[in-house]
Amino acid sequence: MITNENIKVSEVWLTGLNGEDLGIMPTKEALSLAKKHKVDLVCTTLMSSPPPCRLIRAGEARQEAQQSRKREKEPKLKEIRLTPHIEDHDYDTKKQQAERILSGGDAVLLVVRIQGKEGERAKALLETLVKDLHASGRKKNGIQVSGKQAAVQLDPL
Template sequence: MINEQIRDKEIRLIGENGEQLGIFPVKEALAMAKEAEMDLVKIAPQAKPPVCRIIDYGKYKYELTRKEKEAKKKQKTIEIKEVRLSPNIDTNDLMTKSNMARKFIDKGDKVKVTLRFRGREMAHVANSRHILDDFAENLSDIAVVEKAPKMEGRSMTMYLVEKK
């Protein structure tokens, strides 16, 4: 809320340089803001009495958007990369896939390991869990299992994340 939008009787006023001016009626605070050719902006509406500040509103909005952009730049997005395996995978192929997953984890991404069953392979689901266990074992030096292997339809999935 700015200027005439403020409907409170009394407010705690902060000056343009950040100094505490005290508690004033809104009309008096508005007059002080107009005298300084600035705006009266409500900063903390939940406080008793509400806190208002004499500042240039356009500059204030610009600073807020700039801070939000800076915060967004510092955020790190984590992608989920998928590695697909089959129950009759050979050890060399498993090592190749685990090296791919190692690269993904080094970049800071999560890895979803999917073991897909097709046709008659569904009869040997219990015997195939060791493939995912071996995969996690190969990457145990840099990754931990975030979500244990779990059957979802015709596939068994497991999630790996970087060790802290």
């Protein structure tokens, strides 16, 4: 995002404070208009001719750039490992950890390690954990029990 005097093109396509189209005008005229209204002149892209620019209140441009960077961030998949014989305190700790990850915008893969005939117990544990986390995330797919582990992925709301 290019602002004010850093815009080096000869003319711009200007949009006003309330979204009204002010048309194509010389950059110097657009800058004087921005100074007159005590706002910033912000160029969103230089890929078109003339480039589109907007009048934005001071400080809003910086906030908007930060918001767009947050939206561009790719959500990560974080794994939390459990055992079928988990105690209540450990269960609460893992649940809080999953809630924190989901509220941060990342997905969680809950994995329960299985030894012997613990498949049903592992599946029941994951079902209760998914039910407890329904306020923070939702299942991407069903609980998958295969070989030595049972897993389910939760995506943030």
